[in-house]
Amino acid sequence: MSTAVAPKKKIHARPEVRRTQLLIDGEWKNSVSGETFPTYHPATEEKIADVAKANAQDVDLAVKAARKAFETGPWPKMDARDRGRLLNKLADLIEANLDELAALETLDNGKPINDARNADIPLVIDVLRYYAGWADKLCGQTLPVRGNYFSYTRKEPVGVVGQIIPWNFPALMVSWKWAPALAAGCTIVMKPAEQTPLSCLRMAELAMEAGFPKGVINVITGFGDAGAAIVKHPDVDKIAFTGSTETGQIIMREASHSLKRITFELGGKSPNIIFADADIEAAIHGAEFGLFFNQGQCCCAGSRLFVEKSIHKDFVKEVVSRAKQRKTGNPFDSETTHGPQIDNEQFKKIMDYIDQGKKAGADCVIGGKRHGDKGFFIEPTVFDNVTDEMAIATDEIFGPVLSVLPFDSVEEAIQRGNKTNYGLAAAVWTKDISKAHRVAAALRAGTVWVNCYDVFDAAAPFGGFKQSGIGRELGEAALASYTELKTVTVSLS
Ligand code: ADP
Secondary structure, rough: OOOOOOOOOOEOOEEEEOOOOOEEEEEEEEOOOOOOEEEEEOOEEEEEEEOOOOOOOHHHHHHHHHHHHHHOOOOOOHHHHHHHOOOOOOHHHHHHHHHHHHHHHHHHHOOOHOOOOOOOHHHHHHHHHHHHHHHHOOOOOOOOOOEEEEEEEEEEEEEEEEEEEOOOOOHHHHHHHHHHHHHOOEEEEEOOOOOOOOHHHHHHHHHHHHHHOOOOOOEOOOOOHHHHHHOOOOOOOOOEEEEHHHHHHHHHEEEEEEEEEEEEOOOOOOEEOOOOOOOHHHHHHHHHHHHHHHHHOOOOOOOEEEEEEEHHHHHHHHHHHHHOOEOOOOOOOOOEOOOOOOOOOHHHHHHHHHHHHHHHHEEEEEEEOOOOOOOOOEOOOOEEOOOOOOHHHHHHOOOEEEEEEEOOOHHHHHHHHHOOOOOEEEEEEEEOHHHHHHHHHHHHOOEEOOOOOOOOOOOEEOOOHHHEEEEEHHHHHHHHOOOOEEEEEEOHH
16 A cells, blocks of 8 residues: 655644435435434544434335345446446546545544545545446356357346445445445445444445436445344345454354355454565565554454564564654644554453463563553554464454564464464565465465565455455456356257
8 A cells, every 4th residue: 555645734624524324215314213323533532423323224225225226227227338437437526535535534433644545545446447447348258058059148246235344444445345346237235334434425425426326325324233134134135244253254144044145354363474585674664564554453464473583683673663653643644654543442452452462471562552541542562472372363453463473484484374263364575586486375365465565456356265254355356246147048949
């Protein structure tokens, strides 16, 4: 993720909150119950706005709207190229409102404005444009069947999709979910995370402005019960979920009743492996950025830093010095590189893991404490001499806590790197090209970065082995999960 573009001014202005209602069938509505819930700015703990709190009744209305738009609306009849045109138009509108959307993301999520402006929102735009190009390129095959028949396949939209997303990259997750679904011709009921509904609502408003037909995109704001109602609804064909492995397991059980299609992007405990023959300067940056980016709230965070023993001491010293240089504070300040955690629940969970790390005997070489007394800030924290069985080495912490694990050999790094139930991402740092490819092949993870970390691209599939997920997002691969393959066989006699 590049942070190349210089910010315009030092303290960015807070944005106006324009939308707080549900979007159902092209209309902004209060929830049926009339209930709302507050959303907070994680840096100050101040309330930002009250947002409509949906329950199963609202979900039912949204699913009905999506079903109608799929069955009888203009959407399924529309030329694929026009669907692509709408996706491009939405990308243009987001680009035109980039500063506002970035500020909204910083307000609701607490992430540094520089990251939101230069990483999150530009990637949103890129993903929408990438899938806009796919809309008219989804084609089947002609099949060389036996006999006097003509057989071909069609890729048809899977139908109404329920999309449930987390709070760590709120706008980016919207784009990962909407773009392939819309390119394929599906209709959507989306539920953003309760902590961060605002950028999704603004993007939905821009989608209406772009001209998406009513009912194609519906947004339901609320808690897990609203998510569960989407999963249980008999008229939803597929669930795309990003979140915790535990919630993924619940959703999988519920979705099994109607055999809904599912794609999951879940937790991780990714190994970031530094060999002594690496470009050390680059690897130090990769170790620091790979974990502390987004306050460690990345499912692919390089939270297990394996360092070859011969360089271990000096390497850790350098990583610690980089961690010290991170600027913690007001996320609207363009110099800030380290913002608050999302909420008090996550704050407490992370502090508990830090406590467990200390009690287990790992060396807390920097951080380990709260920063300030307002907001959910945690100091960048590094534990050295962590062993494989410690909770800080096995569990997804989802915070700014790096565990350093020294190792001796290539085989040991591979074996210990794979010693996890997760398999989302991994990285290897070495100048030895054969070693790099050997280790990349041996690591059981959906993405392996070589001499880099957190390099995402709309064209590159992302997803997990093992308990990190099912299916892939991004790239051509994501389209497969939003389409059904139909075989048509015609008698020629
Ligand atoms: P996290 O721990 O990161 O908040 P969750 O998996 O709890 O992750 O939440 C991710 C998303 O899943 C949120 O939008 C949340 O509201 C939703 N969610 C939580 N529980 C359920 C559930 N049982 N069924 C469907 N969605 C849920």
